[in-house]
Amino acid sequence: MRAEKNDLFFRFITLKDLVVFILGICTSLGFLYSKLYFLSLLSYFLFLNNIVSKNNCRNTRQFFIFYFSFFLIGCHWLIHPLRDFGGLPSLLSNLVIGLFCVYLSSIMVLGIFLFNRFFKNAQYETFILAAIITLCEFVRTQALGGFPFLMMGYLTINTVLDGYIPIIGVYGMTFLMTYLFLKIKDLNRNKLQSILLISLFSLTTLILHHIHWTKAKAPLQIGVIQTDTRKDIFINSIDSDVVRYIFMSIKQLPSSHFIIWPEGSFVLNDHLISLGTPNQLLVGGVFGLPKDTNHLPKNLLVTFNSDGEILHVHQKYYLAQFNETIPDYFTWLLKILHLPHIGLEKGSGNDVIFNSKYGRIGNLICYELLFPQLSHHVGKEVNAFFVVSDLSWFLDSSFNHQYDLAAKFLARSVEKPITIANNYGASIWIDHHGRKINSLQAQSRDVGSETMLTRKGSTPICYYGDFMIIYILALCILFVNILSRYQLYRK
Known part of the structure; x- marks a missing residue:
């Protein structure tokens, strides 16, 4: 009878449950602090090798505990838009975040x-x-619009496994890392098979480190103007001081081929003034306001020349939930919380690529960087990526590190350089290996310029995309299930 009570899902918290909770916290730290990635890998390994239990209920409970603590620490930055911008009391903000972490954990528990x-x-x-x-x-x-953060595959960037990243992408790396961690405990069962497996894997890893899927094209000098406005982008869009600062800063970068500034820096007018030098292209985040009430505002990335002629416009495709896209049945709640409740008009996703005189550029706006399927879809056609972002919603939290980690992984998976112009967070130049070339100090008004080597060609993951990895894994599970049932039937 006592044993049955102990099997209840949340009957007692054991010492092992506490250890699992701590492992979840430690696993999230690699996303917050780049130097702690090894601690995250070790914690994830220890968790995976201690969860397989004959007690299915305890197994499920420990899965929930691990991912709840993992998301609780990894998503702590959500308190800023709720408390500091939404005006919710700290206690209520933390309660909302806790419930959200329960939702995220329940998917893994399922x-x-x-x-x-x-x-x-x-x-x-x-x-x-x-x-x-x-x-x-x-x-x-x-x-529900997605929560594309804290993906385990991101932890493999700049490890011995990163040669597989251009082949299988972030979901494939999550699978590969998880499978290897689970498989290690089985190596002693068949020593010959283990030696062969380790030798084959080591040889493949070594070969992949010397394979380059893309080729160098041409150097490109990219200037970045970073702002430090500690407000949300809807308010920043009408800040004349920011507009003057951006226009004056352009003059400090006379030799840059491109000059980029952050997301939503000002409202796009019909007439842009003459800026920069004749050969420069100016790229920045702006808002497009509708001329009538039947349309919503647009979050845009525009490219124009020094004469003010607009050459290309990308309208944001992936909109952030409860910030840029608002379900009608939640509008009343956001009004009460004093959060933006107007919403933005969604783009088509077909205007990402700009064919400039310096090469083909992939343009992304903030949240879009976190959806690898979009970047991989256009990655085979572009020579470099420009990203305009606004992280001021999260103030001085560690979200900037999470965002940079995703950007480094993306640069490695497409083998193309990425330049990010940030508001309040740190702007950064990343090469095709996923390594930081330079960055500007966060929370400061600053300008900088770096020469990046653009690339041509495509990595394998850009050809078949992330969904193909998911389809293959799902089909493999289905095949194994059918095979197991067939073997039971034969017996």
Whole structure:
């Protein structure tokens, strides 16, 4: 009877549950502080190798505890838009974040529940568990507009595994890392097979480190104007001081081919003044206000020449939930919280590429960087990526580090340089290896310029895309399930 009570989902918190909670916290630290990535990898490894238990209920509970603490620490920056901009009391803000973490964790719990229900002790159990964890991560990044942060695959950048990144992308890296961590404990069972597996994997890893999928094209000098406005982008858009600062800063970068400034810096007017030198192209985030009430404002990235002629316009496709895109049934709540409740008009996603005289540029606006399927879709056609961003909603939290980690991973997966012009956060230049070339100090008005080497060609993940990785994993799970049932039928 006592054993049955102990099996209740939340009956008692054991010492092992506490250890799992701490491992979840430690795993999230690598996303917050780049120097702690090894601690994150070690914590994730220890978690995976201690969760497989005959007690399915405890297994599920520990999955929830791990991911709840993981998301709780990793999503702490959400308190700034709720408390500092929305005006919610700290206690209520933390409660909302806690409930959101419960929702995110429940997606992972559903995955382990299905694993325990249908695949526990099945053939290829390790493969199936790694695949299910990856599929749950994919669902979590897509459901209800998506929460495309804290993906485990990001931790593999600049590790011995990063040669696989251009081939399988972030979801594939989540699977590969999870599978390897789960497989390590089985190596002693068959020493010959283990030696062959390790040798093959080591050889493949070594070869991939010497393979370059793209080729150098031409050097490009890219200037960045960083702002330090500590307000949300809807207010910044009418700040005349920011506009003057940007226009004056352009004169400090006379030799740059491109000059970039952050997202939503001002409202786009019909007539732009003459700026820069004749050969310069100016790229920046602006808002387009509608001429009638039947249309919503637009979040735009515009490219124009020094004469003020607009050459290209990209309208933001992936809009941030409850900030830029608002479900009608939530509008009343946002009004009460004094949060922006107008919403923006969604773009088509077909205007990302700008074919300039210096090469083909992929243009992204803030949130779009975090959806790899968009970048990989256009990655094979562009020579470099420009990103305009506004991280002032998260003030001086560690979200800037999470954003930079995703950018470095993306640069490695497409093997193209990425330049980010940021508001309040740190602007950064990243080369095609995913390494930081230079950055501007966060929370400061500053300008800088770096010469980046553009690239041509495509990585494998840009050809078949992230969804293909997900389809393959789902089909593999289905195939293994059918095979297992067939073998049981034969017996």
